[in-house]
Amino acid sequence: MNASSTHDNRAWLVLENGTIYEGSSIGKRGESFGELVFNTACTGYQEILTDPSYKGQVVMMTSPEMGNTGINTEDMESTAMHASGFVVRRLSKVTSNWRAAGCLDTALKYAGIVGIEGVDTRAITRSVRSEGALKCGITTNAHRLQEFLEEVKAQPSLDDQDLVFQVCTPKAYTLKGTQVDGHLYALNRLVAVDYGIKQNILRQLQKLVAEIVVLPATATYEEVLAYTPDAVFLSNGPGDPRRLGGAVTLAKRCIDNGLPIFGICLGHQILSLALGLSAEKMPFGHHGGNHPVKDVELGVIYITSQNHSYGVCPPTDAHLAQEILITHVNLNDGTVEGMRHQHLPVMSVQFHPEASPGPEEASVIFHQFVEACANAQVKTAPAEIVVS
Numbered sequence: 173m174n175a176s177s178t179h180d181n182r183a184w185l186v187l188e189n190g191t192i193y194e195g196s197s198i199g200k201r202g203e204s205f206g207e208l209v210f211n212t213a214c215t216g217y218q219e220i221l222t223d224p225s226y227k228g229q230v231v232m233m234t235s236p237e238m239g240n241t242g243i244n245t246e247d248m249e250s251t252a253m254h255a256s257g258f259v260v261r262r263l264s265k266v267t268s269n270w271r272a273a274g275c276l277d278t279a280l281k282y283a284g285i286v287g288i289e290g291v292d293t294r295a296i297t298r299s300v301r302s303e304g305a306l307k308c309g310i311t312t313n314a315h316r317l318q319e320f321l322e323e324v325k326a327q328p329s330l331d332d333q334d335l336v337f338q339v340c341t342p343k344a345y346t347l348k349g350t351q352v353d354g355h356l357y358a359l360n361r362l363v364a365v366d367y368g369i370k371q372n373i374l375r376q377l378q379k380l381v382a383e384i385v386v387l388p389a390t391a392t393y394e395e396v397l398a399y400t401p402d403a404v405f406l407s408n409g410p411g412d413p414r415r416l417g418g419a420v421t422l423a424k425r426c427i428d429n430g431l432p433i434f435g436i437c438l439g440h441q442i443l444s445l446a447l448g449l450s451a452e453k454m455p456f457g458h459h460g461g462n463h464p465v466k467d468v469e470l471g472v473i474y475i476t477s478q479n480h481s482y483g484v485c486p487p488t489d490a491h492l493a494q495e496i497l498i499t500h501v502n503l504n505d506g507t508v509e510g511m512r513h514q515h516l517p518v519m520s521v522q523f524h525p526e527a528s529p530g531p532e533e534a535s536v537i538f539h540q541f542v543e544a545c546a547n548a549q550v551k552t553a554p555a556e557i558v559v560s
Contacts, residue, residue, distance in 0.1 A: 183288040184317060185259060188307040188325050191299065192317060195290035198263050199280030201312040203320070205327045206230040206256030208308040209481065210297045212460030215241070216529020217276065221258065221285070222249040224339035224368030225437065225479050227410040228330055230257035230308050231459075234297055240264035242272030243279040249370040249528060253280070254339060254410075257310045258287035259296070286310045304455040305330075305481065330481060331453060335411035336438075339368040340389040347386065350378040357382040358542035363401040365391050367409030367419065367438050372528035376535060377405065380542045390418065393425035403432035403517075403545040406439030408524065413441035413451050413482055420445045432517035432545040437480055440520035444484040444511060447518070448492050454507075457481035458522075461530030464503040465510075465523055473503065476523035477530025484508045484522065517548035 183197035187208065206229045211220055214235045220226065238260045258280060267275045280287055288310050300306055309324040311317070349357050362381045364374070367389045377384055385399045389409070396404055404426050406419070413419075416438075423446035426433045435443040441451050458478040465476045486508055487493040500510030500521060512519035524530065525537035 182314060183310060183312045184314070184320075185288050185291055185296070186309045186311065186317065186321050186324050187296075187299065189299070189303060190321065192321070193288075193291040193296065195288045197287070197312045198260070198277050198289050199258060199283075199285045199287035202286050203309060203311045203313065204230065204257040204286035205307070205309045205324060207330050207481070208232060208259075208296070208300060208306050209457060209459050210234050210293070210300055211479075212462055213477075213529050214461070216247075216461060218243055218247045219249045219529045220479075221253045221255050221283075223370055223479060224250050224254050225370075225408050225410045226255040227335045227339050227368065228256060228333055229410075229481075230259060230310065231255045232259035232293055232296060233261075234293055236261040236293070237264055238262070239276035240266060241269040242267035243274050243276055244269070244271040245273050246271060247528075249372065250339070253283035253285050255285060257308075258285055259291065259293065259310070260287070260289045261291070261293045263289045286312070300456050305453070305457070330410075331412045331415075333411060334415060336367045336389045336409045336416065339410060340366045341386060342388060344385060344387050347374060347378055347384040349380070349382045349384075350375070358546055359402040361385065361399060361401050362403050362405055363387060363396050363399050364405040364407060365389065365396070365419070365422070365439075367407045367416075367442075369407035369409070370524070370526065370528060372526040373407060373436065376526045376538050380538060389416075391422060392418070393422050396422065396426070397431075401431070403434065403542075406433065406435035406442050406520075408437035408439060408479070410438070412453070413438055413445060416442060427513075427516060427518055430516065430548070432548045434541045435520035437522060437524060440510070440522045441482055441484055443518060443520045447496055447513065448489070449487055449496065450485045451482050452485060454481055454483045458502070461527070463523065465500050465534070466503055467500055467510075469499055474523075474534040475531045476509075476525075476534050477527045478523045480522060484511070517544055519544060
């Protein structure tokens with residue numbers, strides 16, 4: 173615990189295994205619950221906190237100090253902070269950056285995020301790595317820690333929550349491309365299905381597409397096709413892909429009708445399920461901006477940004493193994509990081525080529541996708557279109 177902590181400012185991080193860490197309160201005083209994940213990024217806490225994929229999770233940063241660059245108005249990945257809680261070794265008391273519009277602690281209070289500093293984040297990280305995902309809670313109430321532990325244990329797991337529908341857009345909207353150099357756009361219209369989309373994904377796509385129609389997570393094939401898109405994009409988002417039967421059905425129908433389709437993170441998992449692959453909960457997931465991923469076809473290694481607790485299993489069926497090419501693998505643990513269909517315009521990656529935060533060297537993936545779309549022969553089924 174920080175030497176500066178006072179009795180009135182104490183907070184506790186309580187893990188479902190019964191371990192309790194005492195520290196100092198940051199952000200809002202009160203209580204919060206979620207699944208504890210550790211993030212190895214050294215910077216980018218604002219993008220992490222505002223990433224909708226962290227809905228239902230308490231984020232712990234492994235880098236020892238956070239907050240020294242403050243909060244600005246430009247690096248938001250959505251309109252709100254979605255993390256259930258925030259855990260750091262030390263919160264900087266000094267904000268120093270030319271873009272800073274305020275400090276992190278004030279922003280956490282404004283967003284209603286309960287946090288804690290002054291705990292041994294290395295020891296907690298080792299616990300998560302050895303035991304797997306752990307439910308947790310943060311409380312500033314010293315008088316009910318044992319009762320609070322029981323409430324932590326009783327919390328639903330990520331597998332049992334429908335988190336996507338808490339973060340996706342409630343209605344469709346349209347974005348125009350942002351090219352200014354006079355070049356032709358690679359695609360005229362893209363339909364992006366929002367399962368918790370990050371803003372920098374849209375910014376990257378706007379450089380390549382004349383018009384993007386963003387639809388809610390409830391979108392059906394008929395609703396997608398009504399916009400006559402050149403291609404479909406399935407976004408990142410929180411939670412278990414196996415709960416998203418409607419999204420998997422949408423992806424299947426796009427694939428069956430030859431509509432080019434691309435997915436990132438949760439979108440990658442949805443596409444993989446639609447193709448007949450399986451997904452499973454990872455022991456502690458991948459969260460950070462420094463994960464090495466190899467492009468199997470090109471032999472190139474990218475350092476990537478990642479945020480996922482579920483992963484895709486490689487094909488075991490002989491027919492699927494012939495149809496689906498695993499294009500990217502994680503060099504830390506060998507897990508699947510990307511795939512494409514051998515004969516259909518279908519591709520996806522598990523990592524985040526748009527970064528935010530993290531390195532941007534994998535952004536070439538967006539160009540590969542639009543090039544594949546431009547070369548694909550789009551086959552639709554007009555007789556199935558139902559426009560209300």
